[in-house]
Amino acid sequence: MRELSYWCELAWLPPGEVVAGVLVRIEGSRIAEVTLGVTHPPAGAVRLGGLTVPGLANAHSHAFHRALRGVTQREKGSFWTWREQMYGVATTLDPDSYLKLARATFAEMVLAGITCVGEFHYLHHTPGGTPYDDPNAMGHALVQAAREAGLRIALLDACYLTGGVGTPLSGVQLRFGDGDADRWAMRTESLTKCYRSARDVEIGVAIHSVRAVPAEQMHLVAEFSQRHAVPLHAHVSEQRAENTACVERYAASPVQLLSEYGALGPRSTAVHATHLSDVDIALLGGCRTHVCMCPTTERDLADGIGPARALFNMGSPITLGSDSHAVIDLFEEARAVELDERLATERRGHWSAAELLAAATVAGHASLGFPDAGMLLAGAWADLVSVRLDSVRTAGASQADAPEVVIFAATAADVHSVVSSGRQVVADGRHVLGDVGAMLGEAIAEARGPGRDNGEG
Structure with a gap:
């Protein structure tokens, strides 16, 4: 098993303390030892300047949305x-072109310090809705893309x-569907079997929305x-x-409906959760459902500002996602949780930098099925940014x-080194x-296809 050592000028260690002179020894894909008080880089250790986190x-990505960056800013419409x-x-993507796009998008994520992605995957079949010869060909392309880019993936089918x-x-929605939930489960069961022994892949599941899955x-x-x-x-x-629409059809909010059908709890994540009642907030917090905030997308699509602090106070761990990839920068997403809340309340100081870093690290990994990641501790996944x-x-x-400077001022461009699962992917x-x-x-x-790269179509 390969051993490597990294000497961190400064490191952010549990429970949120910045420590100088930290030596991290890695065996394979795991942290073997964390030693404090090492004043100078030992012989053979890689020096990591700045702050290592x-x-x-x-926690929330649609890889193919990366192709929309910039183009959608020409129109003044709505979601x-x-x-x-x-x-x-x-409509344009097939397994080969999706592999190329996802690999490049995931590589952009790694450059930004991301070592695990939750890919919310619904682009399952051909544009007409006919399954590929391998019904999970598009899912396999996403897993391959993540591996080649150098991050772990929770493929949320x-x-x-x-x-x-x-x-x-x-229309194009036909390629998203399996007909009914039984056929969806059969296809997803097959996908799960393919990666049952893979440590770097978690096959999770998703209810796209109450709009897309009947109660x-x-x-x-x-x-x-x-x-x-x-x-x-x-x-x-x-x-x-x-x-x-949900209240008119079911006489219940989306949160209430998901709760009634057993879809909430510590393994679950509500993405966006923007327009909630006090009852919704209590339901999500009471069963410790994670909530993934995607502030850049929520601003870009004029969705609104979700009650992140109220949810956290009620018991919901908060995570972060770049969603539609208008930008890929989790430092921006983290500070936006605080700054957007300032706009909504006209008050400062809802979140500490340590809380926002935890949302971007340990909470996010846990929500994706990797509870032993997001911490610089012996036994954890060897991810150093x-x-x-x-x-x-x-x-x-x-x-x-x-930590305050990194959360409230740094950008993805300030990341200079990324070690992901024990491998230095960015130097x-x-x-x-x-x-x-x-x-x-x-x-x-x-x-984008013919004519689409210049805004046509």
């Missing part, structure tokens, strides 16, 4: 008009059966999660229109205020795959 967890442009990209509450699938079929997804002891994620109350403290954004940081700000920008440019041009 555990690997970040991107629903943005969705039509997203569907346009969804989404059940997607209707185009709206009580509305059948149509009477939700329990089958919840039972799958319970039977296999895997994460269950769901888009929840992202839009007011979703709440209205080092952030410069001498850039134009971070210069002047001291040991005492390094001096460069990914081992080479020019990730060029990879993205080529993959996005292919995903």
Whole structure:
């Protein structure tokens, strides 16, 4: 088993303390030993300058949305008009082009310090809805992309059966659906068997939303999660229109409906959770359901500002996601949780830097089925992310205020080294795959299709 040592100028250690001179010894994919008080790098140890934190967890991603960056800013519509442009990209992808796009997108994540991604996957079949020869070909492409980019993946296979509450699938939506939850479960069971012995892959499940899964079929997804002891994620109350349709059909909010059908609990994550009642907040917190905030996407799509602190105070662990990838920067997502709440309340100081770092690390990994990640501790996954403290954004940081500077001023561009599962994937700000920008440019041009890279169509 390969052994490596990294000497950290400063390291963020549990329960949230910044310590100088920390030596981390790695065996294989795990941290073997953490030694404090090492004043100089020992012979053979790799020096990590700045502040080293555990690997970040991107708890909510749709990899193919990366092809939309910039293009959707030309229109002044809503979530629903943005969705039509997203569907346009969804029509073009096949397993080969999806592999290219996802690999480049995941590599961008690694450059930003992300060592685990929760990929909310519903692009299952051909554009007409016919399964590929291997019905999980698109899922396999995502797993391969994550491995080649150098991060772990929780592939959250989404059940997607209707185009709206009580509305059948149509158009490109047909490629999202399996017909009913029983057939979804059969396909997902096959996917699970493929990766049963893989330590770097977690096959979780998802209820796309109350719009996409009829209430009477939700329990089958919840039972799958319970039977296999895997994460269950769901888009929840992202839009007011979703709440209205749910109440009209079921006389219950989305949170209440998911609770009734057994889809909430410590293994579950409610994504967005933007428009909630006090009852919804109490239900989510009372059963310790994670809540994934995606502030950049929520701002970009004009969704609103969710009650993150109220949820946390009621017992819901908060996690972070880049979702539609308008930007990929978990430091931006973390500070936005605080800054957006300031706008909503006209008060400062809802979250500490340590709480936001925990959301980006240990809480996010736990929500994705990797509870032994996100900590610089012996036995944990060997994920080390080092952030410069001498850039134009971070210069002047001291040991005492390094977490505040990183959370409230640093960007993904300040990440200079990433060790993921014991392998150094980023050194001096460069990914081992080479020019990730060029990879993205080529993959996005292919995903947008003829005429789409100039805004047409």
